[in-house]
Amino acid sequence: MENLRPKEIEMLTQVSTATYTTVLLKMGLRNVWIRHAKPLVSDCRRIAGRAFTVRFVPAREDLATPASWASPISSRGAIEQMPSGCIAVVDAMGVTDAGVWGDILCERMVYRGVAGMVTDGAVRDLAGVQGTGLPIWAAGTAASPSVASLTFADWQLPVACGGVAVIPGDVIVADMDGAVVIPAALLDEVLELGLEQERLEGWMMQEVGRGVALPGLYPPNEATRERYEAFKAWQ
Structure with missing residues (x-):
């Protein structure tokens, strides 16, 4: 996945997500704003990056277990594939009674240079997550771990996050109004x-x-x- 160039990031972050929705609407794209993904801190800065997609499906008892966290196909495995500068887009199907991510995973993302995360689900360990400094847009917080309600599925496939189709490599811009998806082919x-x-x-x-x-x-x-x-x- 080709990273955005520094000049592209500079230009993207000069424009609000509200403006992008207007521009995309004029181009015929109505469904680009990820529902329910709100910034977890009030003073978040605007960010932009390529989408690295992550997908969860409903919990199944033989798959959604604490032991599954050690699998190569897991949230841990996905983080190790995230390139610097990307924005993780996590499809949690709108489930908010279990946290898809916690503070240790967020700290690892910061170390790898991930620009931020957007999810229609929840995060856990909120104080620790905020302490990592990773910009996060989420639908809420929950104490329960992901396996209480979700099964990790895969990464870098098309997802439906907050009712919006997100393709790996699409461009995400997020600010105080939420997160917007810009199709990769329309970036320029x-x-x-x-x-x-x-x-x-x-x-x-x-x-x-x-x-x-x-x-x-x-x-x-x-x-x-x-x-x-x-x-x-x-x-």
Whole structure:
């Protein structure tokens, strides 16, 4: 999996997830925001990276056991395959009564240079997890281990996280509003459109601040577009 280039990360993190959803909506993609994945700390920074997918299925008593944690096909095994700079996207089917990850696993991810984790499930050992500094977006916390409700399945396959299809190598951007999936093939186009949308909306905020009424400004009519283009020409 090819890592994002530093310049791509810099550009991606200049644009909010809210703006990306607008850009992708205009491109015909409505279902890109991962439901229920919220930042576990209030001051989280915006991050971007390639998706490294992890999948759980419902617990089955002969498979979901503490002994399974030692298997090569396990959450531990998946972490050892995560490249630096990736964002782990963990499909827990929305199950929140068992933690998919805990503090020791998060600490290992930090050591390997993983940029963050997004899941529609829960994490456990919250104080320890927060202490690792790993940025995490999750649906909640739970004291129970994963095997109480989930069976580890595999990694680097298409998953459904928070109702969104995520393919390995897709681009994830996450901030205070949650996490958005940008299809890998659309990255260059979304980058260009996202930066322009952010510039336009920044200018609109200035216009609102000086008393301009919303009709014709947001969304912009032809006259507003002309004023915006004139503004850009002087920058």
